[in-house]
Each structure stands twice: as C-alpha cells, then as structure tokens.
Amino acid sequence: MLHNLKLAWTGFHRFRKRRKNLTIILVSIFFLMCFFTNIFFTLFNNMEKYWLEKVVGGDLIVAKSEKRLNIFRPIEPENYFNYSQFKEKYNLSGKIHSPRLRVPVVIENGNYEKGLIVLGVDPEKELSVTPNLDLAKGRYIKEGAEICISQEIAGQLGVTVGDEVIIFLYTKDGYVNVDFITVTGIIEYETINEYMGSGVLGFIPIGHLRSLQHISTDEISEIVFRDLNPLQKWRITRDYNIISGLATIPILVLIRLFFRFFLLVFFLLIVLIAFSSSYNNIQSSIGERHREMGVYLSFGAQPGMIRRIFNLEMTIYSLYCCLMGSILSTLAFVALNRARLYTDFSPVFQVFLSTSHFTVNYDFRVYLLSFALIWIVLITSSSKTIYRTSQTKEIVNTLTRR
Amino acid sequence: MFLWKWAAKNLLNNREKTLKRILFSALMSSLLFLSVSFLNGTTIQMKESIRESQSDLFITNRVFDGDISPVVTFLAENYSKEMEMMIPRVSCSEFTLHLNRYYTDEGVVYGTNPEYIEKISPGLSWLEKDLPFLAPGTILLDINLAEQLKAKKGGNVIMTYKTKVGVINTKTFRVAGVFMGNSLLYENVAYVNIKDAQELTLEAERVNEILIYLKKGVRKAELLNIISAVRKDFLMDVIIEAWEINPEHNLAYYMFKIVKGFVQFIFYLLNIVFLLIIYLSIQDSFYTSYRARKEELSSLKTFGMKDIRIYFLAFYESLYIFILGTTLGCLTARVVSLLLETVKVTNPQYNALMMALGGANVVFDFNPSSLLFVGGFIFISTLLGVYTGIRNYLKMEVREVISVI
Numbered sequence: 026m027l028h029n030l031k032l033a034w035t036g037f038h039r040f041r042k043r044r045k046n047l048t049i050i051l052v053s054i055f056f057l058m059c060f061f062t063n064i065f066f067t068l069f070n071n072m073e074k075y076w077l078e079k080v081v082g083g084d085l086i087v088a089k090s091e092k093r094l095n096i097f098r099p100i101e102p103e104n105y106f107n108y109s110q111f112k113e114k115y116n117l118s119g120k121i122h123s124p125r126l127r128v129p130v131v132i133e134n135g136n137y138e139k140g141l142i143v144l145g146v147d148p149e150k151e152l153s154v155t156p157n158l159d160l161a162k163g164r165y166i167k168e169g170a171e172i173c174i175s176q177e178i179a180g181q182l183g184v185t186v187g188d189e190v191i192i193f194l195y196t197k198d199g200y201v202n203v204d205f206i207t208v209t210g211i212i213e214y215e216t217i218n219e220y221m222g223s224g225v226l227g228f229i230p231i232g233h234l235r236s237l238q239h240i241s242t243d244e245i246s247e248i249v250f251r252d253l254n255p256l257q258k259w260r261i262t263r264d265y266n267i268i269s270g271l272a273t274i275p276i277l278v279l280i281r282l283f284f285r286f287f288l289l290v291f292f293l294l295i296v297l298i299a300f301s302s303s304y305n306n307i308q309s310s311i312g313e314r315h316r317e318m319g320v321y322l323s324f325g326a327q328p329g330m331i332r333r334i335f336n337l338e339m340t341i342y343s344l345y346c347c348l349m350g351s352i353l354s355t356l357a358f359v360a361l362n363r364a365r366l367y368t369d370f371s372p373v374f375q376v377f378l379s380t381s382h383f384t385v386n387y388d389f390r391v392y393l394l395s396f397a398l399i400w401i402v403l404i405t406s407s408s409k410t411i412y413r414t415s416q417t418k419e420i421v422n423t424l425t426r427r
Numbered sequence: 428m429f430l431w432k433w434a435a436k437n438l439l440n441n442r443e444k445t446l447k448r449i450l451f452s453a454l455m456s457s458l459l460f461l462s463v464s465f466l467n468g469t470t471i472q473m474k475e476s477i478r479e480s481q482s483d484l485f486i487t488n489r490v491f492d493g494d495i496s497p498v499v500t501f502l503a504e505n506y507s508k509e510m511e512m513m514i515p516r517v518s519c520s521e522f523t524l525h526l527n528r529y530y531t532d533e534g535v536v537y538g539t540n541p542e543y544i545e546k547i548s549p550g551l552s553w554l555e556k557d558l559p560f561l562a563p564g565t566i567l568l569d570i571n572l573a574e575q576l577k578a579k580k581g582g583n584v585i586m587t588y589k590t591k592v593g594v595i596n597t598k599t600f601r602v603a604g605v606f607m608g609n610s611l612l613y614e615n616v617a618y619v620n621i622k623d624a625q626e627l628t629l630e631a632e633r634v635n636e637i638l639i640y641l642k643k644g645v646r647k648a649e650l651l652n653i654i655s656a657v658r659k660d661f662l663m664d665v666i667i668e669a670w671e672i673n674p675e676h677n678l679a680y681y682m683f684k685i686v687k688g689f690v691q692f693i694f695y696l697l698n699i700v701f702l703l704i705i706y707l708s709i710q711d712s713f714y715t716s717y718r719a720r721k722e723e724l725s726s727l728k729t730f731g732m733k734d735i736r737i738y739f740l741a742f743y744e745s746l747y748i749f750i751l752g753t754t755l756g757c758l759t760a761r762v763v764s765l766l767l768e769t770v771k772v773t774n775p776q777y778n779a780l781m782m783a784l785g786g787a788n789v790v791f792d793f794n795p796s797s798l799l800f801v802g803g804f805i806f807i808s809t810l811l812g813v814y815t816g817i818r819n820y821l822k823m824e825v826r827e828v829i830s831v832i
Contacts (some may be wrong), residue, residue: 046714046819050707057700091825093776098574099529129529129575140523140530194526223436225533272776275610279779280689287693290458291700300706300709309715 030332033337036317037345040310047306049347051399054299055350058395060357061291063387065284070386072271074157080226081251082123082154082269086111086279089266096273097130097142097225100246102197106265108243115261122250123150124243126234131193132174132206132227134182141178143227145245146233154249162186163210166230173210173228184208196239204237280377284414296402304406311335311410318420331415336404343403347396354392358385430736435651436742441716445748448712452752452809453759459801460760462694462701466687467792472793473609473683473785474552474824477670480612481677482514482638483645484653495634498661502639506653514543514552516636517624524617525585526576534572536586538624543638552607552773552787555580559604566600567618570775579659580604586619588627596627607772609781611686636669647672654710683785690783702808709812710819713741717820734832738817745813753802757793 040049062244077083080097088104108124111117126145133136144151148166152158158165163186166173172192174184184190185208192206206229235244247272258267271277349399414420438445488495500514517538525530541561559567559580565816566584568576578584582602589595600619608616626632641650654667670677675684717724717737724737770789772780781787 045823046711046816047558050711053703053707057703061696095574099577102528131530138532140532199528275779276782278776279686279783282777282780283690283693283783287697290697294458294700294704298708302708305715306710393575 029337031333032334033341036334036338037341041342041345043343044306044310047303050302051299051315051343051346051403052349052353054295055347055395055399056353056357058295058398059350059387059391060290061288061355062391062395063354063385065288066388066391067384067386068074068284068378071383072277075273075379076155076277077270078155079159080155081273082151083121083251084249084253084270084293085268085273086248086265087246087268088249091266091268091379094213094247094268095275099196102129105197105244105246106241108245108248109417113250115257117250120250120257121148121153121252122248123154123233124245124331125151125249126231126238126240127246128234128238130227132172132178132182133191133193134184134188137177137182139181139225141174141225141227143172143229143234145229145231147231151228154251155232159213161211161213163208165210166228167209168230170204170206171209171230171234172206173212173232174208175212175226178225179208179229186211187230192237194237194239197244197311198239200239202237202239265284270332280297296398299402300406303403304410307339307403307407308410311407315414315420318415322417322420328417332411335407335411335415339403339407340400343396343400347392347399350395351392352390356389358387361385364404430739431743434740435746437740438744438747444716446711448748449752449755452705452748452801452805453755455708456753456756456801456805457763458700459698460737460757460798461763461791462698463797463801464693464760464764464791464793465789466694467794467797468686468790469690469783469785471688471785471792472550472788472790473680474671474674476609476612476786477674477679478718479547479550479676480608481668481670481679483641483671484639484652485670486637486639486657486665487668488635489664489666495637495665498657498665499634499637501657501660502637502653505656509641509649509653510758511640511642512542512546512769513547514539514613515621516638517621517628517634519588519628521589521626523587524572524576524629526578528580529576529578531572531575531615533575534569534617536566536617536619536624537641538619538621538627540621544618546640547608550608550788551613551787552771552781554605554607554773554775561603561618561620563620563622564599564601565603567588567604567606567619568602569613569616570605570778571610571615573602573616574775578602578605586627590627590629592629594629596629598623598627605685605782607775607778607787609679609784609786611682611782616669632807683782686782694794696731698804702804705805706808706812709745709809710816713745713813713816717741717817718823727802734821737821738814740811741817742810745809749806749809753805757798761793764793767791801828 026224044283085094087094087100088106091100091104094100105126123146128143128145129140130143131140133139146166152165160173161176163173172190174182179185182190189205189210190208191203193201193203196202212228231245235241244398253261261267271281318331321334429780486495486498499515502510502513519536519538520534522532522536524536539561544561544567545558553559554570559565561567566586568578568584573579576584580602584600584602586600587595587597600623606613619627621634625633650669650672654669654672657665657667668677670680674680724732767789768791772778772784772787784790
C-alpha cells in the first residue's frame with residue numbers, strides 16, 4: 026500500500042504542472058461550491074434563528090387534515106387533539122416542545138376593536154422554543170387572565186401594559202363568550218410586523234384560554250418542537266402532519282424557493298462542468314502514460330494494481346485542488362466578514378438575509394462535502410480511461426504500434 | 428480568409444467534438460437567455476398587473492364625503508375617444524367579515540361592477556375553474572381573507588360596516604369565488620357588487636373612486652393633458668394618480684422592485700457562474716484540442732507560423748461555435764419559455780411567488796437589447812477562454828521543447 030502511495034505521489038508530482046489547466050478548473054469549482062454553499066447555509070441558519078426563535082418556534086405538529094398552515098390563520102376546533110395522549114404515545118418528555126391552542130378572537134378597548142389569533146401557551150415551554158422573543162414593554166404572561174399582544178395591535182387599540190381589554194371568542198361548542206383580560210406585555214416584532222400579516226398574534230396562558238373556550242380536557246391545536254429525532258418524526262407522521270416552521274410564513278416560502286432553485290441549478294452545472302473538464306484532461310494525460318504502464322507491467326504489476334495507483338493519484342490530486350480551493354474560499358469569507366455587511370439601511374434586506382449584520386459561518390462539513398464531490402467526480406470521470414488504458418493488451422498494442 | 432476556411436475545416440474534421448461544443452454553448456447561452464428574459468418578463472407582468480388593478484388613471488375623492496360624479500361627466504364629455512372604459516368603485520375599510528366563529532377586519536372591500544373583475548382576471552388565479560360573476564349578493568375573496576375566515580365557494584359571509592354617521596349596517600354575501608393575486612396588489616382584498624356596497628354605506632349612487640383605462644396607443648402626453656384638464660377644474664375635489672407617469676412612486680411597484688432586486692441578485696449570481704463555466708470549459712476544450720493537434724501545429728511552427736496566427740485560428744473556430752451555439756441557445760430558450768408560459772401559480776402555498784413573478788403567470792420577454800447584452804458577455808467569456816486556453820497550450824509546448832533539450 027505504501028509502495029503504491031509512493032508511486033501515486035511521484036505520478037502526481039510529475040504531472041501536477043502539466044495539469045495546470047484542470048487544476049485551475051477544479052480549484053475554482055471547489056471555491057465556488059464552498060463559497061455558495063456556506064453563504065446559503067448561513068442564510069438558512071439565519072432564517073431559523075431569526076424567524077423560528079422569535080415567532081414560529083420550530084416545526085409544527087398538527088392534525089392530519091391540516092395540510093398546510095399559515096402562522097396567522099386559525100385552526101378549526103375539529104382538528105384539535107389531546108396533548109396528554111400525544112405526549113404519552115410519542116414520548117415527548119425531555120424534548121424541547123410547546124403545546125399551543127390557536128383561537129381566533131376579537132379584542133375590544135373602548136371604541137376600538139381588532140381581530141387577532143391568540144395562542145394559548147404554557148409560558149415556560151413557549152419561551153423554550155422562542156427564546157429570542159422581544160418584549161418592548163411589560164412582562165410575558167404567567168397565568169390567569171393575561172395577554173401579550175404585538176406593538177402594532179396595542180397601537181391600534183390604544184392600550185398599554187396593565188390595561189384591561191374585553192375579549193370575545195367562540196367556545197368550542199359555538200357560543201359567544203366574553204371576558205376581561207389584562208395586557209401584561211407588548212411584543213416587539215420589529216421588521217417582522219411589516220411583512221408578516223401585521224403581527225396579528227397574541228399569547229394567553231393555555232389554561233385560561235381553555236376555560237374561555239369551555240374545554241375541560243387538555244386539547245391543543247398544535248405542538249411546536251425543536252429536537253425530535255427522525256424516528257419520532259416518522260412515527261408521528263403516520264397519524265399527524267408535520268409542517269416546517271419556515272413554511273408557515275409566505276414570504277419565507279418564496280425566499281427559500283429561490284435559494285433552493287439557485288443551489289440546485291448551481292450544483293447540477295458545476296458537477297457537469299467538473300465532470301466534462303476532468304474527463305477530457307485525464308483522457309489526454311493518462312493516454313500519454315502507456316510507457317510508464319508498460320514498465321509497471323514488465324515488473325510484474327497486474328492491471329488492478331495500475332488502477333489502484335492511478336486512483337490514489339487522483340485522490341492526492343483532488344486533495345491538492347481542494348486544499349488550494351479551501352485556502353481561497355476561507356480568505357474570501359474572512360474578507361467578506363471583515364467588510365461588515367450591515368443590513369440596517371433597509372428592513373427588506375433584513376427580511377431577506379434574516380439578520381441585521383450578515384456574517385458567513387464557514388462550516389467544516391461544507392469543505393468536506395465539496396471535497397467528496399470533487400473526489401467522486403474525479404474518480405468517476407477517470408475510471409473509464411484508467412480501466413481502458415490499464416488493460417495489458419491495450420498497453421502492449423500501443424507500445425508495439427509503429 | 429484562409430484562416431476562416433482552415434478553422435471551418437478543423438471544426439468539420441472534428442465533427443463529434445464540434446457538435447458537443449456547440450451543444451454545450453447552446454445549453455449555457457439558453458440558460459442565460461432564459462434567466463434574463465425571465466427577469467424582464469416579471470417587470471412587464473407587474474406593470475400589466477398594476478394597470479389592471481389600478482388602471483391608467485385613478486381618481487378618488489380628496490375629502491371623505493366629496494362627490495366624484497362631476498369629474499366623471501367631465502371626462503365622459505371631453506375624453507371619451509381616449510378612454511377604453513371607466514369603472515366606478517366604492518371602497519370600504521371600516522368593515523368586519525364573519526363566517527361562523529371566524530372573523531377578520533383586515534384589508535379593504537371594494538364595491539365594483541363585473542367588468543372590473545373581468546379586467547383584473549388575467550393577473551389572478553382562481554381556485555375554481557370558471558370565472559365567477561360578481562352578481563349582487565355575492566362576494567369574491569382574496570385567498571388570505573378566505574383562509575382567515577375558512578371560507579369556501581358557496582359559503583355565507585356576514586359583512587358589518589360602520590357608516591360615517593355611526594350606523595352599523597350588516598349584509599350577508601354568498602362567496603362566489605376565491606382568488607389568488609399578487610400580494611402587493613391584492614392582499615386582503617374582497618370585491619362585492621357596487622350596489623351592495625352602496626347599500627351598506629347607506630349612500631345610493633355614491634362612488635368615491637373612478638378607474639379609467641385608456642385605449643391602446645394613447646400616449647403619455649395625452650394622459651398628461653387629461654390630468655392637467657382635470658386638475659384645472661377639480662383640483663380641490665379629487666386626487667389623481669397615474670402610476671405610469673412615475674412608477675417609482677407607486678407603492679406596489681416600489682415593493683416589487685425590492686423583491687425583484689433580491690431575485691435579480693440570485694439570478695445574476697447564477698449568470699456569473701454560467702459565464703465562468705463558459706470561460707472555463709472553452710479554455711479547457713481549446714487547450715486539450717490544440718494539445719491533441721501538437722504534431723500538426725509543431726510542423727507549422729517549424730515552417731515559420733507565428734503564435735498570433737494560432738490565436739487567430741482558435742478565435743475563428745470559437746466564433747463559429749459561438750454563432751451556432753448562441754443561435755441554437757436562443758431558439759431553445761424561446762421554445763422552453765413557450766412551454767413555461769403555460770405554467771400558472773395555482774397552489775395557495777406558493778402565493779408569495781406572485782410577488783416575484785409580478786402576477787399569476789410565468790412571463791418571458793425576449794427583448795433584443797438584453798439579448799445582445801447577454802450575447803456580448805458570452806462572446807467576451809468565449810474570447811477570454813480561447814485566449815487563456817491557447818496561451819496555456821503554447822506555454823506548455825515551449826516547456827516540453829525545453830525539457831527535451
């Protein structure tokens with residue numbers, strides 16, 4: 026093995042300069058792959074931090090009949106399900122999750138009224154899935170007749186922390202129920218307000234909302250979770266629907282669609298070009314090495330050994346290209362992060378980039394993934410040429426041809 | 428001329444390789460043409476959607492209880508030749524809509540006539556097959572309102588309206604249709620028959636908005652004439668908006684440009700990658716093909732052929748490939764665009780896509796100037812690719828000769 030490695034290294038060293046053209050192409054491809062994948066992974070990561078940890082919470086488990094969900098739309102009471110039974114059946118203990126009861130209500134303060142969706146939540150569990158929720162004033166709900174509303178709704182109703190408002194809602198059986206409720210906190214959604222249905226969300230302790238809806242059991246409309254394993258998800262999807270948290274916000278559906286489209290087209294093209302370039306180059310460079318193969322054969326080497334040597338050489342060569350590419354891409358990221366891209370000048374940019382200060386997180390896994398892709402492309406594109414040229418008959422024919 | 432012929436002969440001798448190069452060039456250029464024409468198409472569709480929704484000339488009352496009818500009479504008497512149609516509209520924002528336990532007070536309800544619905548329909552996507560008719564007693568809901576109310580076609584929605592004198596008026600409507608539209612123009616919008624809206628506002632015959640669609644071919648100067656004539660006589664009574672005169676001042680168009688800017692950014696990144704790929708592949712392809720012709724070229728060089736002639740030879744070869752490839756690419760892009768133009772956004776999950784598309788359809792615009800622009804970039808990439816490919820080959824050749832010596 027060490028002997029083969031030595032031969033492969035010599036081959037790589039000898040032909041490194043002659044493959045300059047292919048080296049430039051592979052280094053560029055590695056750089057592009059690393060650069061764009063890291064940028065888009067950062068964007069996806071930012072989205073999760075910005076939108077999920079602030080508002081949505083995570084992926085949502087809903088009844089099977091709810092095919093899709095918008096964070097600002099109600100869920101029909103027929104689609105409520107029992108939390109205790111669910112928790113017991115799917116063993117959610119120890120998992121970060123939050124049960125919610127989604128109810129459309131009308132809040133009235135004097136002459137002003139406003140329709141909104143309130144989420145009945147367990148405050149402790151809810152804050153574990155939305156740790157970045159900002160309160161502009163007051164405190165988060167605890168228990169009893171308390172409500173947290175967004176800044177915009179508070180402005181429209183003319184209420185502030187400590188005010189008592191009237192809440193109108195339908196009970197589960199369809200009767201109208203009215204009660205007083207105290208505003209304990211006002212939520213700051215910043216730019217989200219402008220792009221997410223005016224922030225028509227409110228939060229009430231789930232126990233109190235159940236009593237207002239005249240629900241005696243622990244029924245819920247959805248469960249938000251963060252860390253379920255694939256097996257648990259698979260089990261749950263047999264009876265319930267799991268909706269991606271980011272798919273509940275229409276603008277994010279659009280952004281993610283374009284990001285994914287870009288990545289898909291980009292990767293398809295990049296693999297295509299890498300394959301065709303390396304195929305052409307390797308075909309011509311290995312085709313010239315019949316004499317070398319003849320020497321190996323005369324010393325008793327089998328075609329299998331020659332193939333192994335060339336595959337090893339390709340591996341060393343891909344490592345070399347990836348090393349150069351990774352240095353280039355890391356330098357590009359460092360430069361990009363030093364440029365300090367602030368998006369404060371436009372809320373729209375904040376929404377699209379999901380951050381107010383864009384910095385690229387360069388993930389080591391992306392480098393590994395790009396290397397793996399380059400290696401696979403190089404090995405597959407060279408395999409046919411290597412196999413053909415390593416046949417004893419082929420070598421003898423070429424060397425004895427006049 | 429000799430080099431042209433020689434280049435053509437070389438390409439013909441390597442038919443298989445030439446065909447591959449042309450096909451590759453066609454693929455890349457078609458992708459570039461498609462992406463640029465798609466971006467152009469979205470702007471065209473957005474402009475058309477704004478025109479459908481807001482007309483060429485939009486006139487509304489300056490004061491809440493003003494009367495717009497004298498303006499209507501004035502325009503009908505003086506500018507009927509320029510006008511295609513005039514649509515009256517009543518807008519109600521102080522409303523609530525109820526359906527069973529669901530409630531909403533978001534957005535605007537417009538009272539208008541069925542002609543307006545026909546006019547805006549091309550830019551909308553209806554959840555039902557047939558275009559619904561806006562008969563009295565019916566309501567057409569935007570998907571957002573329909574989802575908030577959990578409303579479906581045939582359901583009964585109760586609308587409550589608080590008139591300006593404080594009377595709360597209520598009317599029941601049957602949902603005649605649910606539509607999806609560009610959120611920048613149709614978010615939380617509902618349409619009822621104008622008579623119903625007038626009944627609800629307790630103001631029969633009153634109209635507070637007029638939408639004027641001008642005939643095709645009416646120039647901007649004539650539009651400005653109409654505006655100045657209306658302003659001259661009714662400056663204190665009405666507000667006039669002609670979005671086309673200054674599109675940047677139109678909120679929907681402004682927002683669209685921001686969304687488009689983002690889409691453009693993604694597509695331009697992609698286009699840069701395409702150009703880079705063209706450059707790298709041309710460079711590689713010429714390098715390997717000239718390397719394969721080493722013996723032929725070495726002999727010619729021995730007889731005194733200069734490097735510049737080799738560069739020119741490669742340049743002519745690449746020009747043939749470029750012309751054939753981009754022509755084929757342009758044709759392919761056109762065919763693909765015709766296929767894609769049949770696609771319409773009908774899935775409510777992708778409603779937000781309309782913000783980027785400008786409307787419900789996928790529209791491509793093969794504008795000659797942008798095609799030339801893209802073609803120019805492809806040409807530059809090809810030239811650069813050929814230059815570096817041949818330069819690398821010549822460098823390598825010199826190195827090989829030196830190593831032999």
